[in-house]
Amino acid sequence: DTGVSQDPRHKITKRGQNVTFRCDPISEHNRLYWYRQTLGQGPEFLTYFQNEAQLEKSRLLSDRFSAERPKGSFSTLEIQRTEQGDSAMYLCASSSVGTGLSPLHFGNGTRLTVT
């Protein structure tokens, strides 16, 4: 089963460091989404790509956050100058193109802890 894959599973970093996460979507899916989830809350939308184009960005995505999907396949999410408030689970999801009909499939997430 080649589901959505995220790497690393866990990341512990010191405040002020940069971190980068990777997401590999289901191979035939051309939409890719990033979400952030804090403890006890539902996931919050960060950004999404259709192929290599970044079509939507949440206001949650500050200037310290950048996401790329250079060849329309895997995606990276980078956080610069991490802050303790960035500690969360970062979830990636993918879906196929359609008029909003196809379900999103999520990976197991990357848990970030900023000390």
Add this chain to the structure above:
Amino acid sequence: KQEVTQIPAALSVPEGENLVLNCSFTDSAIYNLQWFRQDPGKGLTSLLLIQSSQREQTSGRLNASLDKSSGRSTLYIAASQPGDSATYLCAVRHAGNMLTFGGGTRLMVKP
């Protein structure tokens, strides 16, 4: 702005009970609604997807309904089992192709 609310936030039931989880949303202009299960420290597993034109979907012991005009969905779990213990999240797909999630219902099924 779309807002999604789930009630109750937490629920504890004895094994074998039938139960209903509630989800409400403020803007009825949705494409679809999806119910997910999340185990502690894990990602989300899709349970059921209801298109905006549908009224319900069933999978095994799960049945989800959608009343778009009133902005409500329910997830019915029949004959609950300890293995059903998890957090259940509902999410609506709307303009901009994004999902907006509720805060989830944490379910504990006691043996």
